[in-house]
Structures are given as structure tokens and as C-alpha cells.
Amino acid sequence: MHKIANTIMKKSIIAAVLCLFQLTSYAQFGTFKKKAELEKFKDTRVVVVLMKDSSYNESILAAMEKYWNFTAAEYTPDTAMKKYLKGDYAFLLFSKSKGSKNKAKLCTSEEDFNGLVITRKFKRKILADDVIARAFCNNNIDTADWETEMIRGVQLLNNYFNYAIQMPSESNIAQVRMMNDYPSDKSLLLDKKLLVEDKQMELKGKEDGPALFDGEIEEVDRTEINRAIKEQNNNINYFMYVKDEKYCNKLVINATNSEVMYFDSTSPEKCKLNGSDLKSLKKIKDTAMKKNR
Numbered sequence: 419m420h421k422i423a424n425t426i427m428k429k430s431i432i433a434a435v436l437c438l439f440q441l442t443s444y445a446q447f448g449t450f451k452k453k454a455e456l457e458k459f460k461d462t463r464v465v466v467v468l469m470k471d472s473s474y475n476e477s478i479l480a481a482m483e484k485y486w487n488f489t490a491a492e493y494t495p496d497t498a499m500k501k502y503l504k505g506d507y508a509f510l511l512f513s514k515s516k517g518s519k520n521k522a523k524l525c526t527s528e529e530d531f532n533g534l535v536i537t538r539k540f541k542r543k544i545l546a547d548d549v550i551a552r553a554f555c556n557n558n559i560d561t562a563d564w565e566t567e568m569i570r571g572v573q574l575l576n577n578y579f580n581y582a583i584q585m586p587s588e589s590n591i592a593q594v595r596m597m598n599d600y601p602s603d604k605s606l607l608l609d610k611k612l613l614v615e616d617k618q619m620e621l622k623g624k625e626d627g628p629a630l631f632d633g634e635i636e637e638v639d640r641t642e643i644n645r646a647i648k649e650q651n652n653n654i655n656y657f658m659y660v661k662d663e664k665y666c667n668k669l670v671i672n673a674t675n676s677e678v679m680y681f682d683s684t685s686p687e688k689c690k691l692n693g694s695d696l697k698s699l700k701k702i703k704d705t706a707m708k709k710n711r
Contacts, residue, residue, distance in 0.1 A: 447578045448551040450591055456583045459550070464491045465502055466510045467540060471522040474512065477564040481572040482510075488579040499540050508550055509540045515662045519558045530662040532557055534571040551575055554660040554667060563640070566647040573676035577602070602677040604706040606655070607699065609633070612670065613656040615640050620690035630696035632703060646673040655679055659689040670699060 450456050466482055468475045482491055491510075494502070502509075512524040515532035527535065527544040533555040537548040553574035555567045581601050585591050590601075611634045619637060621627055627635045646654040654673040659666055666689040670680035680699055 447553070447574070447596060448582055448591075449549055450582060452588055453583065453585070453591065456579065456591075459508070459579070460489055460583075462489055462506050462508050464489050464508050464510055464536065465540075466491055466493045467499070468493060468495045469512070469522070469524050470496070471524065473561045473564040474522050474524065474568075477568040478510070478512075478572070480565070481568040485569065485572045486576050488576055496540075496542075502540065509537050511535050511537060511540070511544060512555075513544055513552075515557060515660075517557060517661055517663070522559070530664070532660050532662060534568075534575060536575065551578055553578075554658070554669065556658060557661055563644065566644040569647055570671065570676045574678070577676065577678075600678045600681060602672075602679065604679060604702050605710055606652075606672040606674075606677055607633075607670075607679050607703045608706060608710075610653055610655050610672070611636060612699075613638050613643050613646065613654055614691055615643060615657070618657060618659065618690055620692050622693060625693045627693075627696060630693055630700065632700045635696075643673075647676075650674045657691045659691075661686050661689055668695060670695075 450459070464486075466478060468478075479493060482493075489508075511534070512522075513527040513531045513533065513535045514520050514522075514524050515530050516526075518532050520532075525535075525542050525544055527546075527549075529546045529549075531544075531552055534553045535544055536550040536552075537544055538550060539545075539548045541548065553571040555571050556563065559567055578596075582591050582596065585601070590596070612631060614635060614637050616637050616639060619627065619635075621630075643654075643656045643658075645651075646656060650673060652672070652674040655670050656673060657668070657670050659668045661667075664686070665683045666686045668680075668682045668684065668689065668691065669678060671678055680695070680702060682695065682698070
């Protein structure tokens with residue numbers, strides 16, 4: 419009896435750990451639980467905080483003005499925050515992860531995260547309880563990368579809010595539910611080329627990437643991916659990963675409007691696109707093809 423009880427207890431602990439892993443790793447795009455909260459947020463003014471980096475500032479300004487439509491927005495330097503101490507505001511900031519090679523003087527997060535963050539309060543170290551929504555950006559961002567990083571980041575945030583508010587029930591808004599089955603149009607995977615940055619794909623032995631994916635894959639310099647994002651090229655999907663202290667988050671994104679096609683969160687040493695990822699992508703494509711018949 420003791421052995422059976424111990425076995426059941428061990429299984430329960432493992433299940434709890436796995437559940438905690440999912441809740442933590444999938445809590446990436448938004449924290450809303452009720453549609454009423456989203457409706458209220460639509461009336462909130464998002465304050466885009468400009469930092470001491472001209473490339474970041476220019477890029478976030480341009481991306482917000484072109485791709486953000488969920489709320490009103492205004493812009494202010496980080497040295498002029500006094501007037502926002504009271505009022506119905508949210509704040510758009512950039513959080514650098516601990517492993518980031520980004521040299522810009524931006525913010526950090528209590529929960530290690532690399533990318534754009536919308537918060538309830540302005541703090542240079544973003545507290546977990548203040549986070550409203552987040553969007554991944556690359557760990558390594560050079561000056562020339564800011565334009566495309568901000569295009570994708572703003573589009574990801576804007577997509578999250580617009581998708582979440584249209585969900586048929588509040589259970590669909592849950593973080594785990596959204597990221598396990600993100601409600602983007604997966605038919606955007608069909609008949610599109612998949613771009614993977616050089617040295618970011620790892621296949622075993624005789625594994626054939628195009629066969630596993632059932633489509634065209636090309637390894638390219640990041641400038642090719644950046645070009646597709648700037649052009650909003652509907653014929654291109656691309657792979658990216660973002661690493662933090664605990665996880666490596668892997669995404670496949672359509673270059674048009676940054677629609678999420680695939681998301682997986684794994685350990686930091688397993689960042690590269692692998693055969694398992696490609697098989698999962700093929701399953702998503704097969705399901706999308708059946709729906710389109």
C-alpha cells in the first residue's frame with residue numbers, strides 16, 4: 419500500500435511540476451482573464467516610454483504609429499513621468515533579459531524576459547504583478563535590427579489584444595489556452611517558404627528538413643528575415659528563438675502582421691529548430707489544409 423501511495427504521490431508531483439512549467443512558460447502574451455477587463459483596457463491610454471537610445475526610440479515610434487490600433491497612445495521620455503503618477507495609463511517598455519547582448523540602456527524584468535512589455539506602472543525593473551502583456555524580441559539586437567524588432571513586437575502585442583477580445587468565451591482568453599492554440603490563421607503556413615537564420619537549425623543524422631516540414635526551408639542571414647518583415651512579405655514564415663534564464667521560447671511567425679504559426683517553450687540548451695519542431699509544423703499545416711477543403 420505504501421508503495422502504491424508513494425507512486426501516486428510521485429505522479430501527482432510530476433503532474434503539478436509539468437502544469438507549473440506550462441503556466442510559467444506559456445504566460446508570455448497577456449495576463450487578462452475576463453473580457454470585461456479587455457473592454458476596460460481599450461479606454462486606457464498607452465504611454466510609450468522613450469529611453470536613452472535613439473535607434474530604439476525612432477523604431478518604437480514608427481511601429482506604434484503604423485501598427486498599433488487597440489488603444490490610444492502617447493509618447494514621453496523616461497525623465498518626464500511625473501504627470502503619469504495618477505490616471506488611467508499603461509506603459510510600454512522594453513525589458514532586456516539577463517543573457518541579452520543588447521547594449522541599449524533600457525529596462526529589466528523581475529521575471530527574466532526579453533522584449534516589449536506593457537505594464538500597469540512605470541518602473542525600470544518591471545514587477546511581475548504589473549505585467550499586462552509581453553512580446554518577444556531577439557536576444558541580440560544591433561542598431562540596424564531595431565526597426566524590424568519593433569515592427570514584430572508591436573504587431574504581436576496588437577494581435578494579442580485584438581484576438582483576445584474576440585474570443586467566444588473567457589476560458590479561451592487563458593494564457594495557456596491562447597498559446598497552446600493561438601488563434602491565428604494557420605493556413606498562412608501553406609505553400610510558404612520557411613526562413614531560418616544561419617546556424618539555428620539542428621537535424622539529426624539523415625533527417626531531411628524539407629521532408630519533415632513538407633515544404634521549402636532556407637537557411638539565411640538575418641538580414642533576409644529582416645527584409646521580409648519590412649516588406650510584410652506574405653510568402654515568408656520565419657523561425658526565431660528567445661532565451662531567458664529558465665526557458666528557450668521558439669516561434670515560427672508569418673512576416674505579414676507577425677501572425678504566430680507555432681510556439682514551443684523548452685530548456686535553454688535546446689533553442690535550435692529541430693526535427694520535432696518541423697514535424698509539429700507539418701501537423702499544423704495538415705490540419706489547416708483539412709479545414710480549407
